[in-house]
Amino acid sequence: MAPPKIRNMEEFAAISGISRPTLSKYFNNPDSVRKSTRLRIEAALEKHDYRPNIYAMNQNRQTTRNIGVLVPNLADPFFNEIGRAVEVACIEAGYSPILLSSHGKPELEAENLESLRALKPAGILLAPFGRGSDRKAIDKIAKEVPLVLFDANISETGAAFVGTDNLQSLGLIVEYLCRSGAPPSFFEMETPANPNAIKRRQAYQRSMEAHGFAPHILQVKGSGWNFEEIGQVEGGAVLRQGGLPTNTLLCSNDRLAIGMLSAAYKLGLKVGHGPGCDLRIAGHDDHPFSRFTCPSLTTIAQDYAAIAERAATSLFRIIDTNERPATRVETLFEGKLVLRDSA
Amino acid sequence: MAPPKIRNMEEFAAISGISRPTLSKYFNNPDSVRKSTRLRIEAALEKHDYRPNIYAMNQNRQTTRNIGVLVPNLADPFFNEIGRAVEVACIEAGYSPILLSSHGKPELEAENLESLRALKPAGILLAPFGRGSDRKAIDKIAKEVPLVLFDANISETGAAFVGTDNLQSLGLIVEYLCRSGAPPSFFEMETPANPNAIKRRQAYQRSMEAHGFAPHILQVKGSGWNFEEIGQVEGGAVLRQGGLPTNTLLCSNDRLAIGMLSAAYKLGLKVGHGPGCDLRIAGHDDHPFSRFTCPSLTTIAQDYAAIAERAATSLFRIIDTNERPATRVETLFEGKLVLRDSA
DNA sequence: CTATAAAGTTTTCGCGCGTAAATTTTAAAT
């Protein structure tokens, strides 16, 4: 390391014996220079640890190498995992992801999109709230910046969508529950903000009818992101009240199921599929905690790694080709049944 | 809204009838201009929605308004909450927080610090890994940028530290457990990476001795951040093996306790303090899920709001006064006992 | 060895803003 710190690219050019424009090319794309000069530059970099000023770099670039990644709530383990997977995919493709969370507040979504716009990102990967989303705000920014939706779909918005095939995944778990015991009732919130929840309800109905059973849907009050709380309080009320057609409950997502399991425990109900069990409870999403609930939770695992990968590559293609796809592509991955002790 | 979009501050100056240097002052500190002109600027802003180019803004500023916030793992609800609280504190103080997670990988910590350095932040709030942290990397960046540690302390590093008083909090829960039943054994990982874990063990020992009991520490194998898994597997082994001096277990943190609860459930052990219970289990941190475990978890709640607030204000003071405090201040907040069903 | 394209160099400009100095205007106090 040299005592005189390098202040800018000009100084680094002087000390490394490479012209500044060539260095500029290198930093914007190392593959755009000849291999021999690339090695010379990298050798010099190791000796003097210079890094170009990112603010000056991005000032004149019409488009940066930043990718905005916005999810509704990083505190939700599902979004944490998928957000992380998307982040990794961006890094591997040579982009700089900026992962933002709206902390469960839909109004923060539009605000975060505005913040992202100020960063002049090359593209945006958005997992929208759905109903709570400001559709106009999303459409507006989608006009300026390539934008791909994932997890939750909003029709006709963004250049593409990648998510889970709720029709398939609900079919899978309804089939399992019917085959292994009594057909399930469906437990969900009254006014789900998330479009997946709505699709899951519809898929539940269709699947039940396909098996020749009458759907039975329990819709409870509650809004926001405190799903466990809602599952515990309202689910407990459902269990106390009784009158369920069968002993089997399918929850719209694992977090509701976790609350429901907690309520069942408090009521002294034994959950599971073994002998002497009072109740079967299943969820959806394979929440990281569903392996540690009491009993462990039977659920559907979403292929979040595939979703993240596909969403990212879809965006990169749009960025690289610099043209929006003619038709908006929707890609759905299948869920997998995860059998545990609760159902 | 006017059709001709404003491209830079000069155009906005022309259209708003305010000189560009005054606008520049306004954007860097709205209170630095007279109220009447501030209102004129803001009126013009509403009409033309111009926003200065952040890259050009930060290029010449020796220090930006960015605050880097780095936590070891945003997937951990505790860090998610405290990270969010820190974020809010920064926003309220007029800074732009940049929240980064090292995803449980200590080697990412140094990398993230480097990324933050490139953003020329006004300051950094760091919750370090502890043992896994690259102390030299932290010290290096702390020389350039005001840096305040929170949650986990690393002696003599950073300008200040804010965290929880583990001595007090462990004393509180050990006292409760001893008073309400048998004295607890302490369950933890063999080589905890986090300095808090080490302090908690020491605090447990002291507290037990103060109550006239012999400490009994169970150290199990395991590393990384899969605490629930470790609690389930290794905790289950401990329970099966038997030979515990009492029926009471105090876990080093809630996530271990959650795994332990899961193991106890699988073994058919009834956890709680009521009649007919086999085992008492307590944790530490008041994890968001500890209200929904079976049974709900007795634990210690850290005052993360206070920690976040104090860490942020400590940093702001250093930034504003532009001088490191003569002595490194360590602030510890008290934990609160949260009584639930598990102990 | 020569032709030719590819890659590197030199030179120059400008992005959008921060910032400083000198000057003029405005507002508050006498």
Place this chain on the structure above:
DNA sequence: ATTTAAAATTTACGCGCGAAAACTTTATAG
């Protein structure tokens, strides 16, 4: 009305880099 300080304007420069044009060097092939 006068004084005076505070605030706004005018003017000018430079930050660190992207980017383009014209020129020179290097590499590869025939």
